[in-house]
Amino acid sequence: MARLNDDAQWIILMGFLISFSFFFLAIIINQSTVVGQTTAESVIEFPKNDIRDLRGIIEQSANMPYPDNATVNKDITVLSMNRKNAIVKYSVFPPNLPSNPHTTASIHYNNGVTTFYENWTSL
Amino acid sequence: MAAVGTMRVNDNGVSEAIGFMLIFGMIIVGIGLVTLYGYPLLLQQQVGADEKIMEKNMIVLQNDVKSLAYKTIPFKETSLKIGGGALTVYNSSISPSTLTIRNGTGFDYVNSFTSGELRYESVSSQTDISLQDGAVVLRRHAEPGSTMLAEPRWFYDDQTNTMVINLINMTSTNLIAKEGIGTVQMRLVGEPEYSSYQEPASTFLYLDYTPGTVQDYSVAWNNYFTKTLNMNPPTIAGSTRTYQLPTDTSRPVTLVIKKFNVEIKSI
Numbered sequence: 001m002a003r004l005n006d007d008a009q010w011i012i013l014m015g016f017l018i019s020f021s022f023f024f025l026a027i028i029i030n031q032s033t034v035v036g037q038t039t040a041e042s043v044i045e046f047p048k049n050d051i052r053d054l055r056g057i058i059e060q061s062a063n064m065p066y067p068d069n070a071t072v073n074k075d076i077t078v079l080s081m082n083r084k085n086a087i088v089k090y091s092v093f094p095p096n097l098p099s100n101p102h103t104t105a106s107i108h109y110n111n112g113v114t115t116f117y118e119n120w121t122s123l
Numbered sequence: 124m125a126a127v128g129t130m131r132v133n134d135n136g137v138s139e140a141i142g143f144m145l146i147f148g149m150i151i152v153g154i155g156l157v158t159l160y161g162y163p164l165l166l167q168q169q170v171g172a173d174e175k176i177m178e179k180n181m182i183v184l185q186n187d188v189k190s191l192a193y194k195t196i197p198f199k200e201t202s203l204k205i206g207g208g209a210l211t212v213y214n215s216s217i218s219p220s221t222l223t224i225r226n227g228t229g230f231d232y233v234n235s236f237t238s239g240e241l242r243y244e245s246v247s248s249q250t251d252i253s254l255q256d257g258a259v260v261l262r263r264h265a266e267p268g269s270t271m272l273a274e275p276r277w278f279y280d281d282q283t284n285t286m287v288i289n290l291i292n293m294t295s296t297n298l299i300a301k302e303g304i305g306t307v308q309m310r311l312v313g314e315p316e317y318s319s320y321q322e323p324a325s326t327f328l329y330l331d332y333t334p335g336t337v338q339d340y341s342v343a344w345n346n347y348f349t350k351t352l353n354m355n356p357p358t359i360a361g362s363t364r365t366y367q368l369p370t371d372t373s374r375p376v377t378l379v380i381k382k383f384n385v386e387i388k389s390i
Contacts, residue, residue, distance in 0.1 A: 082317050085193040087280045112278030
């Protein structure tokens with residue numbers, strides 16, 4: 001009998017391995033577009049700057065006298081809803097001397113995707 | 124050749140012609156099998172891929188609409204490939220489903236709102252994917268159900284007892300449809316209509332949803348209303364489904380309705 005020459009079997013084996021790995025790679029690449037899409041979306045959706053702006057304004061207007069503070073409060077609520085599509089409700093509490101010398105505020109923010117709640121205390 | 128001499132080869136029965144025919148036959152059978160089973164499978168995969176790509180595209184378009192509506196971006200355009208079917212803009216005047224938002228005493232906040240839609244109709248897989256009212260919904264022609272791929276942004280805020288309903292009105296100057304590679308351009312027309320209603324306690328707010336007779340996405344919307352927004356199952360009269368909005372009726376309620384007009388400039 002002529003000896004079977006099986007020196008090149010590894011080539012066929014490699015061929016199989018490579019084609020299978022391509023198959024799995026294709027599946028992974030296919031999935032990655034979906035993942036990237038949703039990740040990018042959630043990054044865009046997160047209203048970090050909106051919340052920062054809101055906090056900034058509330059801190060700035062915290063020590064305003066009445067009725068200016070009430071007007072600002074009303075304006076912020078309406079503008080947030082109208083422009084940013086977010087429900088904002090906050091109330092500022094003046095220092096309660098002598099037990100609490102800080103101005104405090106409770107801030108509530110909800111834009112349907114992110115809900116934010118904070119009890120702010122002046123420094 | 125003494126070394127080979129021990130092995131005798133008898134090749135009297137070997138025919139080159141028969142060997143060729145055997146190998147050729149195997150190749151032909153192989154090609155036949157691939158054509159018979161492999162090719163339809165491949166086509167099916169292609170149709171499936173087209174549909175998946177369009178699902179993704181519709182969600183991208185929904186994000187565009189979101190950017191226009193909630194991020195005050197005036198103009199958006201997206202290039203996409205529409206495979207296996209056509210993408211068509213249906214004006215709000217041709218839109219099949221209607222929404223009415225009213226209170227218990229018969230006052231209509233919104234009367235028979237029609238959203239218009241951007242609809243992908245797949246010829247090969249018999250599926251419709253529609254971007255309507257800020258949601259992406261899918262429906263197969265052969266089956267009665269439908270499903271929501273991406274939800275609109277309606278929400279209820281528990282703390283302030285506020286219900287926010289965003290209505291998106293798709294308009295276009297004429298009926299536009301596209302196959303193949305296209306660029307969807309959309310812009311926000313005018314100021315969004317913003318209305319906020321403060322109602323006293325024990326005000327019941329209702330939503331009437333009437334699906335289209337052919338384009339019936341009621342299952343998708345029903346799931347959204349009952350599962351995501353936690354509304355009670357609807358009362359059904361004819362084809363109209365009436366839901367009670369999930370507000371707390373023991374407290375004063377605020378209802379915010381925003382209507383955005385999005386114009387599809389071209390596809």
